Amino acid sequence: MSVPKSPAAPPRTTPRPAGPEGAELALEGALLGHPGGAAPVGPLDLRVAAGEVLAVVGPSGCGKTTLLRTLAGLLPPLSGRVLRDGVPVRGPGADRALVFQHDALLPWRSVRANVELPLAIRGVDRAGRRRAAEEWLDRVGLAGHAAAWPHRLSGGQRQRVQLARALAGRPRAVLMDEPFGALDAHTRTGMQDLLTGILRGSGATVVFVTHDVDEAVHLGDRIALLPSGRVLDVPRPRDRAAHGAPETRALRRLVLDSL
Amino acid sequence: MSAGTSLGRRLVRAGSLAAALGAWQLLTAYDVELWLRFAQFPTVGEVASALADRVGTAAYWQDLGHSLRRIVTGFLLAAVLGVAAGTAIARSRWAADLLGPLVEVVRPVPAIALVPVAILLLPTNEQGIVFITCAAAFFPVLVSTRHAVRALSPVWEEAVLTMGGGRVRVLWSVVLPGALPGVFGGLSVGVGVAWICVISAEMISGEYGVGYRTWQDYTVVDYPGVFVGMATIGALGLLTSTAVEAAGRRVTSWLPHATAGAPVPDAAPPGAPAPRPVPVPEAKAAPDVGTASEAKAAPDAKAVPGEEPAPAAGGHPAAEKESVA
Numbered sequence: 001m002s003v004p005k006s007p008a009a010p011p012r013t014t015p016r017p018a019g020p021e022g023a024e025l026a027l028e029g030a031l032l033g034h035p036g037g038a039a040p041v042g043p044l045d046l047r048v049a050a051g052e053v054l055a056v057v058g059p060s061g062c063g064k065t066t067l068l069r070t071l072a073g074l075l076p077p078l079s080g081r082v083l084r085d086g087v088p089v090r091g092p093g094a095d096r097a098l099v100f101q102h103d104a105l106l107p108w109r110s111v112r113a114n115v116e117l118p119l120a121i122r123g124v125d126r127a128g129r130r131r132a133a134e135e136w137l138d139r140v141g142l143a144g145h146a147a148a149w150p151h152r153l154s155g156g157q158r159q160r161v162q163l164a165r166a167l168a169g170r171p172r173a174v175l176m177d178e179p180f181g182a183l184d185a186h187t188r189t190g191m192q193d194l195l196t197g198i199l200r201g202s203g204a205t206v207v208f209v210t211h212d213v214d215e216a217v218h219l220g221d222r223i224a225l226l227p228s229g230r231v232l233d234v235p236r237p238r239d240r241a242a243h244g245a246p247e248t249r250a251l252r253r254l255v256l257d258s259l
Numbered sequence: 260m261s262a263g264t265s266l267g268r269r270l271v272r273a274g275s276l277a278a279a280l281g282a283w284q285l286l287t288a289y290d291v292e293l294w295l296r297f298a299q300f301p302t303v304g305e306v307a308s309a310l311a312d313r314v315g316t317a318a319y320w321q322d323l324g325h326s327l328r329r330i331v332t333g334f335l336l337a338a339v340l341g342v343a344a345g346t347a348i349a350r351s352r353w354a355a356d357l358l359g360p361l362v363e364v365v366r367p368v369p370a371i372a373l374v375p376v377a378i379l380l381l382p383t384n385e386q387g388i389v390f391i392t393c394a395a396a397f398f399p400v401l402v403s404t405r406h407a408v409r410a411l412s413p414v415w416e417e418a419v420l421t422m423g424g425g426r427v428r429v430l431w432s433v434v435l436p437g438a439l440p441g442v443f444g445g446l447s448v449g450v451g452v453a454w455i456c457v458i459s460a461e462m463i464s465g466e467y468g469v470g471y472r473t474w475q476d477y478t479v480v481d482y483p484g485v486f487v488g489m490a491t492i493g494a495l496g497l498l499t500s501t502a503v504e505a506a507g508r509r510v511t512s513w514l515p516h517a518t519a520g521a522p523v524p525d526a527a528p529p530g531a532p533a534p535r536p537v538p539v540p541e542a543k544a545a546p547d548v549g550t551a552s553e554a555k556a557a558p559d560a561k562a563v564p565g566e567e568p569a570p571a572a573g574g575h576p577a578a579e580k581e582s583v584a
Contacts, residue, residue: 073421074421092420092423094423095423097421098417106415108511151515
């Protein structure tokens with residue numbers, strides 16, 4: 001995989017527009033789950049500050065995906081409230097982009113047309129969305145694949161397209177469901193670096209589900225543990241060099257013990 | 260796939276057709292009577308010369324034009340109505356409750372049995388034939404559309420919803436394009452059934468048209484003429500089903516095909532380390548691969564009007580189920 005080490009490195013002809021301000025997301029006594037489904041999660045109280053990167057960690061089946069779907073508005077809470085900037089969430093919206101765990105690219109749209117979709121929904125004209133889509137594809141290192149059908153790409157490439165599609169809509173929050181779960185370790189590292197580069201500049205709030213504690217420590221400002229709902233702070237700085245640092249090791253041990 | 264057909268396979272195909280014609284010519288030329296009686300049967304030569312005579316007349320082309328106009332009108336109406344009704348039934352509980360039982364009651368009635376209904380309802384014979392053709396093609400299109408829409412992975416719809424899309428956007432950007440492979444399965448079956456019904460309706464109540472002419476030839480004991488009619492019907496059927504197939508392939512070119520091969524190599528920037536290839540999960544990325552080939556076989560299958568086609572729309576990745584964790 002050719003994930004660029006730093007997406008901001010190549011010189012750009014167009015300066016990156018200032019990102020939208022991040023949204024503040026909150027759960028208040030929210031019980032998460034499907035009506036009549038398996039054991040619900042919670043009630044949870046959780047506050048994600050504007051622009052924060054929150055990693056959500058927990059064992060399989062603990063409700064990580066349910067939490068994301070609830071924040072996205074695809075699944076109403078069984079009880080309690082879901083708030084965006086203090087206003088109850090009534091349904092899905094363009095302000096909260098969801099990056100799915102499994103490939104959710106529309107297979108009948110080219111890679112470029114997939115990335116253009118959120119812009120088309122927002123009513124951006126043809127030339128404008130094409131320009132934006134190509135810029136985002138360039139940023140995730142897939143400028144050469146704009147015209148390809150999604151099935152022609154590898155799994156890692158498709159996840160990068162999904163990321164570009166989510167961010168092209170300039171959401172105020174990005175909800176990511178183990179976006180790198182299916183990728184091999186090498187690709188995964190590249191994707192993490194790419195993500196760090198893009199997200200730090202975007203200003204968007206990020207909620208990031210993972211089952212990988214190292215990934216959570218590396219990417220998150222804070223780490224939320226499910227199903228308990230406990231939240232841990234991550235010491236800064238968190239570059240790769242800090243991985244061996246005693247504080248990081250202690251945090252990792254703490255996360256593992258808490259699970 | 261015919262683009263890549265080798266010369267050898269072409270020869271086999273042509274040879275198969277030639278052998279059948281040769282057997283026909285031999286059996287009829289020698290008036291063979293082996294339980295099956297070929298004495299009255301016209302020879303290939305007689306049919307060919309009758310065809311050559313007919314092709315020179317304006318009446319032949321007039322009949323052909325009549326039949327084509329009827330089938331095109333009826334089939335297009337059926338396509339639009341069938342896709343609309345199938346989508347509505349699959350997407351809306353109201354539509355399913357209102358239309359579902361009605362459809363299931365009317366569907367088993369062979370379209371050709373609707374001749375009395377057509378005569379009673381519609382002012383002209385011409386409209387009656389179009390009505391029957393439309394009724395014949397409507398049900399296969401409806402049923403396969405319904406299946407295709409229901410088989411769509413919910414993750415696509417959710418993706419569009421989280422981009423701020425509404426119901427209309429989901430319909431145009433997800434439901435209709437995603438259902439197309441299944442819809443074209445139904446259209447292929449539908450166009451075959453439509454031919455059966457347009458010809459039958461012309462035989463019963465037509466003025467002009469290939470079916471009418473063929474029946475006329477039969478009543479005046481012009482057997483070579485009957486065979487000219489049959490050959491004409493076959494050729495027209497081939498033409499229309501090829502057109503539907505070609506249109507289907509064109510609009511579903513995004514489907515992964517077996518011949519599509521490996522994923523395109525990553526455009527590695529110069530100096531980047533050799534990427535580790537990540538294989539495409541073929542099974543997951545292959546919804547509806549079988550549709551085209553199934554659909555191709557379907558019109559020849561003399562499907563009963565309204566018969567449910569093979570679940571062509573199946574096989575969508577069901578892997579999204581676990582997303583509720």
